[in-house]
Amino acid sequence: MQFHLNGFRTGDPGVSEPSGEASAPSGSLPGEVDVLIVGCGPAGLTLAAQMAAFPGISTCIVEQKPGPLQLGQADGIACRTLEMFEAFGFAERVLKESYWVNETSFWKPDDGERGRIIRHGRVQDVEDGLSEFPHVILNQARVHDFYLDVMRRSPGRLEPHYARRLTDLEIDPPATSGGEASGHPVTVRFERLDPPHEGRVETVRARYVVGCDGARSTVRRSLGRELRGDSANQAWGVMDVLAVTDFPDIRLKALIQSADEGSIVLIPREGGYLVRIYVELDKLSENERVAGRNITVDHLIAAAQRILRPYSLEVKEVAWWSVYEIGQRLTDRFDDVLAADVATRLPRVFIAGDACHTHSPKAGQGMNVSMQDAFNLGWKLAAVLQGRCPPELLHSYSAERQAIAKELIDFDREWAKMLSAPLKSSPDGEGVDPAEVQDYFVRHGRYTAGTATRYRPSVLTGEATHQHLAQGFAIGARFHSAPVIRLADARPVQLGHAARADGRWRLYAFAGAGDRAGAGSRLGTLCDFLAGSPMSPVRKYTPAGEDIDSVLDVRAVFQQGHRTLAVEAMPALLLPAKGRLGLRDYEKMFCPDLKGGQDIFDLRGIDRENGCMVVVRPDQYVAHVLPLDAHAELAAFFDGFMIPRR
Numbered sequence: 001m002q003f004h005l006n007g008f009r010t011g012d013p014g015v016s017e018p019s020g021e022a023s024a025p026s027g028s029l030p031g032e033v034d035v036l037i038v039g040c041g042p043a044g045l046t047l048a049a050q051m052a053a054f055p056g057i058s059t060c061i062v063e064q065k066p067g068p069l070q071l072g073q074a075d076g077i078a079c080r081t082l083e084m085f086e087a088f089g090f091a092e093r094v095l096k097e098s099y100w101v102n103e104t105s106f107w108k109p110d111d112g113e114r115g116r117i118i119r120h121g122r123v124q125d126v127e128d129g130l131s132e133f134p135h136v137i138l139n140q141a142r143v144h145d146f147y148l149d150v151m152r153r154s155p156g157r158l159e160p161h162y163a164r165r166l167t168d169l170e171i172d173p174p175a176t177s178g179g180e181a182s183g184h185p186v187t188v189r190f191e192r193l194d195p196p197h198e199g200r201v202e203t204v205r206a207r208y209v210v211g212c213d214g215a216r217s218t219v220r221r222s223l224g225r226e227l228r229g230d231s232a233n234q235a236w237g238v239m240d241v242l243a244v245t246d247f248p249d250i251r252l253k254a255l256i257q258s259a260d261e262g263s264i265v266l267i268p269r270e271g272g273y274l275v276r277i278y279v280e281l282d283k284l285s286e287n288e289r290v291a292g293r294n295i296t297v298d299h300l301i302a303a304a305q306r307i308l309r310p311y312s313l314e315v316k317e318v319a320w321w322s323v324y325e326i327g328q329r330l331t332d333r334f335d336d337v338l339a340a341d342v343a344t345r346l347p348r349v350f351i352a353g354d355a356c357h358t359h360s361p362k363a364g365q366g367m368n369v370s371m372q373d374a375f376n377l378g379w380k381l382a383a384v385l386q387g388r389c390p391p392e393l394l395h396s397y398s399a400e401r402q403a404i405a406k407e408l409i410d411f412d413r414e415w416a417k418m419l420s421a422p423l424k425s426s427p428d429g430e431g432v433d434p435a436e437v438q439d440y441f442v443r444h445g446r447y448t449a450g451t452a453t454r455y456r457p458s459v460l461t462g463e464a465t466h467q468h469l470a471q472g473f474a475i476g477a478r479f480h481s482a483p484v485i486r487l488a489d490a491r492p493v494q495l496g497h498a499a500r501a502d503g504r505w506r507l508y509a510f511a512g513a514g515d516r517a518g519a520g521s522r523l524g525t526l527c528d529f530l531a532g533s534p535m536s537p538v539r540k541y542t543p544a545g546e547d548i549d550s551v552l553d554v555r556a557v558f559q560q561g562h563r564t565l566a567v568e569a570m571p572a573l574l575l576p577a578k579g580r581l582g583l584r585d586y587e588k589m590f591c592p593d594l595k596g597g598q599d600i601f602d603l604r605g606i607d608r609e610n611g612c613m614v615v616v617r618p619d620q621y622v623a624h625v626l627p628l629d630a631h632a633e634l635a636a637f638f639d640g641f642m643i644p645r646r
Contacts (some may be wrong), residue, residue: 001089002587005579014089015153029161029202030060032184034385036206037061038219040160042074042140043353043370044212045147049088050378052154053502057385060204061160062190064213068148068160071320072140073238074367075269075276079131080450080478081368083620084375087501090146091133098136099270101125104441105249108434109259109423116310117258121438125253126449129603132481132494135449138270140367163194164202169209169222171336171348183207186348208381209349212374215329217355223336225351227358229329229409235281236360237300239321242273247311250275255441257423257434261306265419274319279303280420281323297321328409328416331356334373334398346391347398350377357405360416365408368450372619373401379503379618386503388541388551393459393641400455411447415440451478455621459640462615462624469612470510470625472604479506479616482600483593485562488586495557495590495600496620503618504553509628510601511558512611517571522611522628523556527571529631530554536631537638538573543645547578552638555588559601559608562591 001013009017035051037044040063051059077085077094085091106121126135151158172185184205192200211219215227243250249266256264262280269276279300297318305313333339334356335347353370377397383389418440422431446452455461455476464475472480481496499506507530509523517523530538531548542551556574558565567575567586574588592599601608613634615624626633 002585005581005583007581012153016155018155018157029062029164029190029204030058031203032205033058033060034207035059035381036186036188036204036209037212038166038188038209039063039212039214039217039353039355040065040069040144040162041212041214041353041370042143042367043355043374044210045144045151046084046371046374047210047212047352047378048158048160049147049150049154050375050501050503051382052151052156052158054382054386055155057382059156059158060206061158062164062166063160063162064165064193066163066194068162069141069144072144073320073322074140075137075267076368077136077138077143078365078368078448078450079126079133079135080453081371082133082136083131083478083481083496084371084501085146086133086497087499087620088147088150089500090150093146094136094138094143095133097142097270098138099268101135101137101253101267104253104255106434106438106441107249107254107256109257114259117256117308119249120434122252123438123442125445127445130446130449130451132483132496137267137276143367163192164190165193166213166218167191167201169219169349174345207348207385210374210377210381211349211351211355212353212370213355215354215358217351219349220331220351220355223349223351225331225333225356227329227331227356229327229358235295235323235325237279237281237295237297237303237321237323238276239279239297239300240269240274240276240319241301241315242317242319243275244314244316245308245312247308247313255419255437256307257437258307258309259423261309262303263419264304264307277304279307295323327358328360328413329358330402330405330409332402334402335394337395337398342395347394350394350397352377352401356402357409359409359412365412365448365450369405369408372404372450372453375501375619376401378501382503383618387646388643389641390643396458396460399458400460403456404453407452408447411444415444451480453478453621460617460623461621462626462637464625466612466625466627466630469607469610469627470604470614472606473614473622473625475622475625477622479614479620479622480604482603483596483598484557484590484600485593486587487558487562487565487589487591488567490562492593492596493590495555498553498555498587499616499618499620501618504549504551505618505623506616507552507554507634508614508616509554509556510606510611510614511556512607512628513559513609515611516558516560516565516569517556517574518569524571526613526628526631527554527556527573531571531573533631535635537635537642540635540644541638541642548573548576549578549585549588555590557590557592557600560591561594565589565591 048061107117110116110118168189170187254266265278267276336349352373424431481494511523515521613626
């Protein structure tokens with residue numbers, strides 16, 4: 001963590017200096033804002049925390065509930081999500097409080113006595129090397145708390161406005177056919193629900209509105225979009241309980257399939273005692289809703305006790321419970337522009353999270369995918385509002401995230417169907433074999449870890465022409481971090497942790513064999529180009545007066561051990577003068593962890609002879625892999641979506 005850049009300051013370094021435009025959550029809504037976020041769920045708070053990093057952008061987040069969430073329904077946090085939390089600065093807090101899902105056990109009926117269950121498998125939950133972070137379980141409300149803390153510590157001291165119900169949303173038409181709309185073209189009206197002001201209507205005009213208001217989204221309905229899909233006509237119950245049991249795997253994630261009583265997905269919770277139990281209930285008739293069954297928590301407990309036989313389950317306290325129907329639904333677009341109008345209209349209203357896709361809880365993807373939606377959109381909104389990218393860039397949000405949501409829904413549909421299918425009573429019988437379920441879980445582990453996402457080639461994602469130079473950094477996939485040694489202070493760090501949720505692009509330059517960034521070397525020549533050429537994306541797109549790494553953050557990774565390189569001999573680009581005092585940034589150079597035997601060049605398949613450039617988007621996805629001397633290709637890539645500085 002770097003601080004004191006603009007002068008020595010006491011106190012908590014994680015609290016930014018206020019910008020003088022702090023929000024007033026107890027007062028009325030602002031009349032005009034750049035970004036209006038509707039909903040304080042995981043997607044809304046991720047987006048708000050991202051926008052809070054930009055004090056020049058006015059942001060307002062509004063929630064219908066009277067205050068912050070106290071007890072959430074979602075709890076699974078994927079490895080990829082923790083990588084994102086690291087960029088926001090609170091991954092360590094999540095790791096400290098959460099339950100770590102290290103292994104998963106599988107239970108099936110005893111062939112000798114079908115009324116009993118026996119363990120038939122136990123596997124590692126996440127494959128080795130997939131991420132530096134584990135799969136963890138933590139109450140959704142705590143995730144909200146961490147995001148709220150990020151917002152409060154931001155320069156704008158951003159706080160939500162609670163107890164407001166959205167009643168109306170209107171979008172001004174473009175000024176001319178294919179032209180731009182007015183400066184604040186979206187008008188949104190809210191009704192206050194808090195007793196002192198109940199019934200009062202407040203109006204906000206916004207440049208952009210993002211609906212993060214759940215599966216019954218008012219924003220989505222205002223756009224005329226629908227969640228389309230199907231229901232499996234299968235009811236499940238879920239309960240968080242404190243219980244006494246002799247079931248041996250009560251502190252392991254477990255999938256339990258009985259012969260005739262259904263299935264359980266068991267998820268231990270944080271704190272050492274609490275456990276979440278998903279219980280399969282009866283099939284629903286066509287068009288039947290689970291609400292019509294009058295299911296009580298006693299029904300859930302009794303069903304769990306039957307499935308767990310011969311083991312006992314004595315529930316001492318129920319912290320929370322619910323029943324739901326399995327269903328996977330998706331909208332056709334995640335913004336207000338019809339597919340036929342993409343060439344002539346710019347998006348002004350977006351939807352994210354459950355507002356545009358819903359999943360079953362079985363794969364633990366709902367909250368995770370929702371937050372990734374917002375992370376994808378946030379940096380793009382900031383780039384457009386800061387004038388660094390044209391507004392056409394915003395079309396890429398729906399294009400990228402709708403395709404990813406469809407892939408995940410297809411996976412979730414198969415997984416939920418498998419968990420609800422009857423078990424085979426004989427090798428030739430109908431139904432699913434428990435061994436098939438375990439095999440499917442292992443084979444699709446990257447979906448549940450959140451690392452399977454891969455964006456297709458586009459203006460933001462290059463072709464795989466030079467992928468062979470960095471085989472472990474797949475273009476379109478998230479940047480897969482690896483351990484390195486920071487050159488200036490010999491500190492072991494994760495290379496991916498250099499990226500913060502600050503809207504900046506990253507360029508990691510991996511040096512070729514023997515390259516020390518000296519004059520005439522490939523890395524040295526690259527640094528000269530980036531620092532001095534008028535074609536350089538660093539020079540072309542960094543606004544006058546801002547730090548040289550404020551748009552494109554360049555980092556170098558050498559092959560030599562850290563004690564064999566001279567910091568004083570490095571190019572000036574890798575020791576940039578920053579801030580109002582012109583202080584040197586010494587954290588741009590890294591070496592492989594040779595002592596620990598984890599050489600990043602081997603771990604990520606970097607071409608040792610030639611080295612390469614790996615370009616990474618602000619949301620941590622690999623945008624391109626290029627040779628170190630591909631200066632023109634690098635410049636052309638950024639020219640495709642950025643606006644030169646004024």
